[in-house]
Amino acid sequence: MRFLSTDEQLAIVDAVDDIISANGGARVARAWVDGDTAPGLALWAQLAEAGLMGLRVDEALGGFGGSTSDLVVVAERLGWHSVPGPMLESIALLPHLVDDEDRAGLADGTLIGTATVAGIAPLALDAHVANRHYAIAESHVAAADPGGAIASIDPARRLFPLTATGSPRDVDPAVIASAVDETTLACAAGLVGTGERLLAESVEYAKVREQFGAPVGQYQSLKHQLADVRVALSFARPLVWGAALSAGTSKHSRDVSAAKVAAGAAARLAAQTALQVHGAIGYTREHDVSIWLARAVAHDQAWGTQEHHRDRIARSLLAS
């Protein structure tokens, strides 16, 4: 029993942080918002080169052969840096649902995939940068074409309806369900990362912004709000890690839902508090806080709302 990141995972985290920072950090998301996807796609290529786009692809197919635990550790960093694009789709969802050739393409970064999943993800993220689109239903997967873009509360996200074109391929519903769970869990991990970033930015700002002759972070009403964010995030992360470890067991779906509810709630609290701590500057697009704030809200809504996942847990508690 050692419920901490392994040295290897810490090394992966360092590598991911380095690559993203070297490629512009939050500036990548900012450019993506403005319609300039080039820095984001360059970052994508760099991550692929480091093997990270193939995190969940077997080594035999040129992937990294990583575990679900490795995935959540990396996904948290994607959330921290607010990396744009259909990353979760390409790293977590599609590798389990496409054929070997496409899987290898996803791993080496030549393919960027996005998808709709009937019910939980009715619109596909950032289809404009993807060269593979899939419409996924309960028991089959079909190639698809995107319709027109719809805006999101997070300006770094564009959402597209897809229309199936090719003939659907049968896929075991259990495999689809588990790929969706994995994506949901990666989304939860990303929410923890985004929440951590919002908290870190808020704490830094609270130390330097002065009003009434003192840093605003000295005032207890802000301190206590920030302390609550610290607590919420600290207790959400273990749920994400715990769910990663129960992959493949009968408890997994319920654990994923718990992680998503807690991470979503913690990130929402972090977002709301970050805005309060920053005052009006936080309410502007000029300030980076808006990047993480919008992402927290959008990712909390995506891959199943808190209501959806609470109901899933409630049903499971009634059944067991």
Next chain:
Amino acid sequence: MNLDLTPEQDAFRLEARTWLAENVPVSPLPSMDSEAGFRAHREWEATLHAGGWSVVSWPAEYGGRDAGLIEWVLFEEEYYLSGAPTRVSQNGISLLAPILFEYGTPEQHARYLPHMTDGSLIWAQAWSEPGAGSDLASIRSTATRDNARGGWLLNGQKTWSSRAVWADRGFGLFRSDPSASRHAGLTYFLFPLDAEGITVRPITQIDGDTGFAEIYFDDVFVPDSDVLGAPGDGWRVAMSTAGNERGLSLRAPGRFLAASARLTELFRERGTVGTRTADDVVDAWIGAQAYRLFTWGTVSRMLDGESVGAEGSMNKVFWSELDRDIQATGLRMLGAEGELRGSGAVDGGRWVDDYLFSLAGPIYAGTNEIQRNIIAERILGLPRDGKKA
């Protein structure tokens, strides 16, 4: 990361589960805040001790099993899930013993540790005073030197001392050097509650039981052999227990796993998916799982040689609010029956009793406001409040 247990740890868990299943009293004991209940809980401590389960992580020479931290948490999970009684000896075992091990003399170890584990010596924590709650360093009760008798004379008043009504001994801080700065002139004493000059006045709690008491000291003599740590060093000694109290030792995850399991049981009998109550039951379940997993993270760090420190304040805020939410949800699910107490009520009124006690969680062991200050200042590094006495 992993949560894998060794075969030995699994066997340990099973052994604990089996013993508890055979020994936990079938009908719940009366409240330990009543005279009969206190006695019954003392006897349960003796039973636990006889079975070798009183203090699993202690050295064998004091009645423990030399078990590691992981085994301790496993035992706590099993303990609460089995429905076993609350530990009337917890002040001694979880608050005093850790510092006794660290600061006590070998003679003090021999004199106190063995009796702490079998229910024969129950301790009360005498820290708070009428004028010193959150601001504990402002205590005014005094200790004056009595060289002739080789000890100290205690004077003053302590309050809100849990279980002091029936407990045997107390431990607490007294101002031994009035000229020293607030934190410097304090000394940590151990004393019998039936000593000459001590008066214990029971205080009735909100639930009607006499769970805590005031203690008056009128020239109470305490020999040097009952000073814990060095004279004047009491603050440092005391603070090393405060972390224990807020963190792991007072509120092991098993307690809330069990409470959430009872809530889930009630939900199966009375609940409907998609209601606000269902959401609250789910949040309670998530909270209990989160607390359990967070604890495993803490344990892992401790096994790596790190200490808990200010992180205990996060635990404190989390468990106390989780407990309050669990109990409030339980009451709501009982509907009109949710106000009933005693034998005519569901589960003998346990939901109401536990609810009332849960309301004190954000107050005792350092209020949650104080814990949030600690989190903000020591974990987040925000500036300290300018105004300091």
